[in-house]
Amino acid sequence: MTTTQELTLKTEPFILNIGPMHPSTHGVFRMRATLDGEVVTDIEPVFGYLHRGIEKLAEERTYTGIIPFTDRLDYLSPMSNNLGYCLAVEKLAGVKVPERGEYIRIITAELQRLANHCVAIGAMFNDAGAYFTPFLYMFRNREKIYDLFDMLCGQRVTYNYMRIGGVSQDLPEEFLPAVAKFLPQLKKFLDEYEFFVKQNEVFVARSKGVGILSKELAINCGISGPVARASGIKHDLRRDDPYSIYDRFEFDIPTAENGDCFDRFYVRVQEMRQSVRILEQAIKQVPDGPFRANVPQVIHPPAGESYAHIESPKGELGYYIVSDGSIAPYRFHIRPTSLINLGALRNMVRGWKVADLIFIFGSIDITMGEVDR
Amino acid sequence: MTTALAATEIVSQLSAQFPGAVEEAGTDAVLVKGEHLPAVVEYLKTAAGLKFDYLNFITAVDYYSYFEVVYRLTSLEFNRYIVLKTRCYTRNKPSVLTLTGIYQGADWQEREIYDLMGISFKGHKNLKRIFLWEGFDGHPLRKDWNR
């Protein structure tokens, strides 16, 4: 304690239990925050309220039977989860996906990125205290994307659309025109949305310079995705380790310098624009042909191990599969983007106020389904 | 494309630096002895030309006769990756040295492995269960666990 602090009133830290039942912990996250008045001096995250043991369950399921479970990991971007898992199994079994299947995968994965960022940005504003307006504007557009997915695979959230070696069903004939009609709507909306919130004084005051994550710390913690890119790490698996057919498209990787909450918001908005760009190229190029390789429903991949990672909307989502040649994986490990991205939360929030704690936590964009698995 | 650092390429370098550390070198993975692991990782992270500064993930696999802990490191600068493995041959309180001092991101992943696989990490400051509650019987991801 310095002398100046001794002169002021004695305060006593107290512990505030935020979550698991709390309006803005994005599910059932729990933090034991040690507060000094309003200032957060320390937090200790507590996990496990949504732990369903998917890694263990997967050891008793066939390779195809695991796909519905991957939907339930990051329930805001199931298509990306499906994609990552299928890539890992395909790598293991050496399956080649037909052209049309690849294009359908890219289109759905990018639409999923748009839908996920809609929630991420909207929920971040909600955590900042905006009374649902930015959230609902985003949801309005996410709903349209979900509607398209509904047409594709019959459900709005748990798609179970991709299969090992392709996708489960072909595109309906009205799908691509609908996407083509949706993209200009979304572009117009994004312009309007930036006009709406980007300069809002209160939002700028709340987000600029708040919750700074330095580049070194981000790398050290293994942080990936928009959070890492906002800190100035120009790392995107779509470009650095192109999976599927991402090397055929032209797109930029938006990055920012400061690594504060504003940058995380801004990088996400820019990423949405880039996704629109990829989609615009992809829907023009979709070839005819088979959409699914001839893979039986029960497969026996050779013994061995494989790791496939994709750039999911939240960051690097990886699947590590060890096979012993049977119909079920011997070991199934998910690299949880959300859990690892939370790793720097403590460093980011210390010294900020309670309000910032919620806001910084919201700006990381996690899903508890993926954190606890 | 993130290319693998061929094991043969790195093994000679590592054997020269840490004699006896490399147990076995597969095609895509390097099997490192448990007691040398932090030193090897530290070297891989800092050495010029390697700079494996990004820890992708840590996981563990139960092979009945031994536990295998898998580390995947990526070098963002050179866009290469390497997979390190280490084994512990005991089923009763297996332990590996921690990497939390080198990568902060290892913290919760090591806790997760401790929780679900029962491998303790020596030197980890806050090694307690992460998903399951204290007092849970056994470690569910072990192959011999049954409810």
Next chain:
Amino acid sequence: MEPISAGALDIIQPTYWPGNYWWHWLFYTVVVIVFMLVMVIGAIYFERRAMGKMQTRLGPNRTGPFGLLQPIADAVKVLLKENIVPGVADKIVHFLAPVIAFTPVLLIFTVIPFQNGAMLADLNIGILFIVAVSSIATVGVFMAGWGSGNKYSLLGAMRNVAAVVSYEIPMVLAILGVVMVTGSLSMNDIVNAQNIPNILVQPLGFLLFFTAACAEINRSPFDLMEADSELTAGFHTEYSGMRFAMFYLVEYAEAIAMSAVISTLFLSGWRGPWLPPWLWLIIKTFFVFFLMIWVRTIMPRVRIDQLMGLAWKFLFPLAVINLFATAIEVLAWPDASQWIFVGVNIVLAGALVFLGSRLFKTGLGRVEV
């Protein structure tokens, strides 16, 4: 002020009433309570519908025609719910808090004129009375926060006290500008003196008062004491059933009361052509209330240090300058037409807001720990 002419208006003048003031008192007490309850029901409906429209929703539209009965249905539901008192609560304080928060809001309406002289009590210090009474609600809020025995409640209550103490000052300074222009503290006289609505004569005063009032009654972006995303529900986290209903009522009654005060002070109260005066007051009140809803729709919440910074570093200096400028205008050119001051003050307000925005800066808000 012109003497009141005999005629239809006489009926509302207390001196003409049988039993002198007693009947008048009883009548207006009933009127004020009924008026407030009806206005609150209207306000809840209005807010939900207006916000719904702005958020691309529809808002309540099922209960009754256009969902008009929704607030009543909500009230019935809330009143029928079980009243839960936490085990660690300070029972007496917990019980009294909603009552103490509720009373002062009613008192505000006693001095708001619905027509020329139509009010419960034409106090000659009306506006001072409002300022004094409206801060009593803070005590109720603080009692709720302390008595609940919940950390969220306590944090919310502390924030509320800090905010109210700070925002009283720019608020009173903004009122003083109006008082100087109109030359009276009585609400009735203030309305009568407004040949030009004060919003034109005192544009900066209006902005300051509106901001401070928003902070004082917990409207967004200053709703830190409830902060649904941070503190779950702030000071009324532990309230349920009827007591929660009272806090809910207080929240909207305060908003309506402040809107009424703003329309009286700045929008020339009940005065207006064609329509009956009480209707004008209601229309203006709802207009101001709509402004609050509109602002609430788009604003994230400010942080506590920014809230305090805004009060002391931005609003306070501006209020002082505004007060001096008004004083000089009133003293130096007492007979000049107010229309001159309208132009001067609007330019002054613009310049001051511009300058203030340039100079105003709060710290980053991070504390080394």
Next chain:
Amino acid sequence: MKFENFGLGIVKGLSVAIQYVWRHALVTQYPEQRLNISRRSRGNELVWSRERCTGCATCAKACPQGVIEIVTATDMTENKYKVETYRVDTGYCIQCGLCVEACPYDALFMGYSYERAKYRRAELVQTNDELLESPQRPVSGYFHPDIAKKLPKQTLLIEKIVEKRK
């Protein structure tokens, strides 16, 4: 906090918010206004065809949750399997549709119906005749493109839905 834009950002926000008052609200008034659901909708219940089913139990093997229970007997006179019990515990079903995909004889369909909630868990376990197609339990076009073509076209939210209350 700094008013970088002199309150202009707030004014911009206000102007956008007020525009939405006149815009088309993207909500539907559910019980009165019903949109056409997806042709491939994976509804609440499975629909089973007794005629086509051969009792091979491929569906039961494909199910990741193990909710399909199938009991077959051998019919010696016709020299084929006879399905005695076909039981689905809808309470555990996750509507993944893998069984429909797996069925080699097109004997399983996802349901097109919704609003099939039950009050008791026991009612969710459906056996034999309860699983057959009926007017309350139409079949969906999931994995059956020929059926999908006959179903009404899905109402998309990217179109402006002008249909008001019915």
